[in-house]
C-alpha cells in the first residue's frame with residue numbers, strides 16, 4: 060500500500076503490540092487479552108493499519124475439580140462431610156497471574172485451503188489445496204502466554220469433622236495458558 064506520510068509504496072515494519080494487555084478476573088479465572096495492534100510503514104514508521112482485539116479464555120474452568128481438591132486436603136474420616144454445599148460455604152478461591160504474561164505478535168501466510176468434497180466417491184473427505192502465492196492471504200495477530208495461579212483457602216477440619224476457623228489451609232494450583240487472536244491483514248483498519 061501507499062504510505063500517506065512518506066508517499067512511498069511500502070511494506071509493513073514490525074508489528075507493535077505494546078498496547079495489548081492481559082487481565083485476569085480474580086473470582087472466576089477468566090483471562091482477557093485486549094488492546095490494539097498496529098502495523099507501521101517499513102520506511103518511515105507511520106502507523107498504516109491497526110486492529111482492536113479482545114479475546115477471552117475461561118482458564119479458571121481448566122483447574123482440577125474444587126470439590127476433589129478440598130476432599131483430598133481433609134482427614135479421610137471427615138471426607139464425606141465435604142459436599143458442594145460445604146465448599147460453597149467455607150472455601151475461598153482467588154485467581155492471579157504469575158508475574159507478567161508474555162505478549163507477542165504473530166504472522167502467517169495461509170498457503171492452502173481445505174476443501175471438502177460434497178459429492179462423488181470422495182464425498183465427505185477433506186483435502187488441502189495449495190493457494191497460488193499471489194492470492195495467499197496473510198494473517199496477523201497477537202498471542203499471550205503465561206501462568207495462572209489458583210489459591211484455595213478453607214478452614215482446617217479435624218478427624219471428627221470439626222471445623223476450626225482460626226486455622227486456614229492453603230492449596231495452590233497453576234496452569235499454563237495461551238490466548239490468541241488473528242485476523243487477515245487486509246481486514247485491519249486503515250489509519251489515515
Ligand SMILES: [Zn+2]
Pocket residue numbers: 062063064065066067069100101102103104105
Ligand atoms: Zn511511510
